[in-house]
Amino acid sequence: MLSTRDLVAGYDERTVLDGLDLELPADAFTVIVGPNACGKSTLLRTLARLIAPRSGSVLLDGKAIQELPTREVARRLAVLPQSPLVPEGVTVADLVGRGRQPYQRWWRQWSEEDSAAVERAMVLADVAGLADRPVDTLSGGQRQRVWIAMTLAQDTEALLLDEPTTFLDLAHQVEVLDLLHRLRVERGRTVVAVLHDLNQAARYADHLVAMRAGAVVAAGPPREILDADLVREVFGLDCVVVPCPVTGAPLVVPALTSPTLATTTVVPSGAAPSALDATSPTGSTGVTPAGSENALAGSYPSEGH
Amino acid sequence: MTAPSRARTVAATTGEPVATPSVAARLPGRSLLRLGPLSLQIRRRSVLVAAVLVVLLAAAAVLSLSLGTPYVAPADVLHALSGAGTPYDLVVLDLRLPRVVLAAVAGAAFGVAGTLIQSVARNPLASPDVIGITQGAGLAATIALTSGAAAVVVAPAALAGGLVAAVVVLALGARHGLAAQRFVLAGVAVAFALRALTEIVMITAEAIDGQRAQIWLVGTLAGKGWAEAAWIGGALLVLLPVLAWAGWALNSSALDDDTARGIGLRPVARRIGLAGAGVLVAAMVTAQVGAVDFVALVAPQVARRLVRSERPPLVCAALLGALLLVLADLAGRRLFAPTQLPAGVLTAAIGGPYLMYLLLRGRKRSS
Structure with missing residues (x-):
């Protein structure tokens, strides 16, 4: 309109x-x-x-x-x-x-x-x-x-x-x-x-x-x-895009910018910029347990496409 | 083009079960006044305040008609006012009434002008006696009084002076759509410049002319009456449709421009209309009674605090202005009798402390 x-x-x-x-x-x-x-x-x-x-x-x-x-x-x-x-x-x-x-x-x-x-x-x-x-x-x-x-x-x-x-x-x-x-x-x-x-x-x-x-x-x-390309193009920021554990929508996580930020070895520092496919198992620390994940997802009507 | 009707039906069909008409959807503190096709929002507290002010104004008027030499008892004043034909008719109806009516009409006009201009600028300092309109009228009147021009020229010259000053202020403040700060600053600058020019004219004039100008500049009702009241009242009457609209339009004056545009208003055009009406009233009344200070500044602010609204209320500010000027004129006549003080000296003396009191009380409540 x-x-x-x-x-x-x-x-x-x-x-x-x-x-x-x-x-x-x-x-x-x-x-x-x-x-x-x-x-x-x-x-x-x-x-x-x-x-x-x-x-x-x-x-x-x-x-x-x-x-x-x-x-x-x-x-x-x-x-x-x-x-x-x-x-x-x-x-x-x-x-x-x-x-x-x-x-x-x-x-x-x-x-x-x-x-x-x-x-x-x-x-x-x-x-x-x-x-x-x-x-x-x-x-x-x-x-x-x-x-x-x-x-x-x-x-x-x-x-x-x-x-x-x-x-x-x-x-x-x-x-x-x-x-x-x-x-x-x-x-x-x-x-x-x-x-x-x-x-x-x-x-x-x-x-x-x-x-x-x-x-x-x-x-x-x-x-x-x-996706990561778009975020880099628009914001000039390297990042990892993963599916949101609650809604499945794209979730943008900035790439590791300093090794001292990572307390555990979660993401290999070189992997982030090239992590274009969202299915790569990155950034999976402390995700919501599966049960409550479903409960939360259920409370949000799907986007209906 | 089907968009609005569809939006309406969406809202209608989903009509909430909660939507039983309740007090919640009414405007708090307001009532609806229906008169044929009219439906007006009336603030209940303004009605109360207005009623009290009308009573006080009537009392002040009777007092002013009664006090003086000779003293006329209030009962006799009322008797004379009823047109019964009393021995006091000359004193009450011919000598004192014109001046009391003028004080009330002029005070009301100052209140209206102050409300309009202050609301537009969203600044209590933006009253006609601060932003240069009074000073423009004062300069023009001073030039007329000291140049040997005929007495009838003074008022029209003052009117023109006030309007020219207002146009200059509005033009200076008009960039960025009359943004409040700029408008007030431009007005203060113009006022100072005009006041300096007035001083120069007075100092270079004959002493006797300078003194006449000085009295005009303070503002006095002495020797004035029906004619001046008719001019001011006439101006208010002509502007009545505009004022009726203004009473409504002022409701949105507290909103910022983006919000106002969003709900379908044209804030800049609206401000120019409201300020224009305020300037006309201010110039008109100043031309007739001189530079009576402070009424236009204080009446809207006191009225706003009495009504507890977010912006000065038009009718209550007018009534309060009338009350203030009637009292100031009475005090000026009687306080140091037989010496008369110009009303303009006493408006500030009465209004100032009261505003200070309200400010102190307001601060205590909000802290």
Whole structure:
């Protein structure tokens, strides 16, 4: 539903994206990865019409997004910016209610539909119990769920998120990603997120977009495209890619960079760069026991390809 | 084009069993006001605060109509106001009422202007008397008063001066879409430059003209009444549709630009609209009553703390501004009677300590 045509975008004098063509599949969880300053946030912000392209266009269902009324876009596409400013003293329900803005006017500030949508969004993001709390008193993980609830209240088909897990601890990262996964699987939403963690990207994405220096290096299902070559090309890092013991998705483990890091002789130091086939028995220290592995794997619906 | 409807049906068919309409989905602390096609979100605490302020304003007005030489008992003031025809009609209705009404209208206008500009800049310092609008009006008025121009020219000149200063500030602050910091900094710089120019004009003028300008610059309601109140009230009335929209639009002023764009707003256009309305009101009221300091700065901040909202509330700030200026004018008239102090001197004397008190109390609560 979202695509770019010959997109050129950037800030002030600096051109970040230079002639980007990209197709983002509908009803999929797309994750954009890449090194710092590769233009992934710029891409997401341009896709969400937060910055205007210098030339080329972003197409939403075939129409240039810049030419559509911004309210109409906001009913079809919601975006969570990287670190939104938390307004002081605003309650959770109030903030989630702001997501109804595209359906409101100053003479029609609230409707039954608004109430229903806010309620649904708060239940879905598991913040209904916090409705009366001021957002600035919440923990980072709760806050992020509130922001996601706000975007859910927009009732859009697509949801774009710029590094939604940054500044969260591991458990809260998983919580947020699980929520996004559920939105895709249970609600059929199109989700596009910029993530830093390759392994999380591989675990949750249906469609992975790897970027470097403002260009797309590879795009496709992570199980098909994510290998040691790609990681080296994109991040300039040698690594070993093995199947994740829990999900079977590609798991990226940086190669041994210093012999003093290895306490036991796990990987021959010379083997890592050439360990292209993921089936090689590398890095198998302390893997989860088989029983719990199955139990964990069972709790995650398969990616459904 | 089928996308939105499909998204809607997805949500509808999976309607959560939990979705029995409950209080949770209502906005905490707010009620809905339905009037025909209108449905407005009303903060319950603002209604309470506004009601208290209206009562206090009425009491202050009656007090101001009553105190003075001669003293008129409040009962007689009310009797005179009812139009019954009393011996006090001349003192209450003709001498004191115009000035009290002017104080209320001008105070309300300062409150509105301060709320709009402070909210746009997300900075309490961005009030018209800090960011150069008052100083622009002051410079123009000083030039008019010291150059021997006719008295009728002073107000239009001040209005023009305030607007020109505002345009300069907005133009300087406009890069990066009126980013808050830049806007305030530009305003402070312009204010200082204009104040220096005003000093130069005053010093080089005849002493008597300089003194007249000095009084204008402090802001006084002495010798003013219906005509000035009508100008300010008229401006507020003309801007009423804009203000009705502003009351709603200010709700999103606390959101950052990306978030605002994401929910379908155009934050820069919105800020220009809100700031433009605020500047017009500020220039208009300053042109009529002079540079009354501090009301526009303090009224929105005190109102915000009373209502406990994240941004200054428009109606309560207007009522508070009105109350503050009525009290300041009363104090100026009576405190050192028969010597009259300009209201502008006392607004800061009354409003300042109260804001300090609220700041201290707020710090204790948050720590």
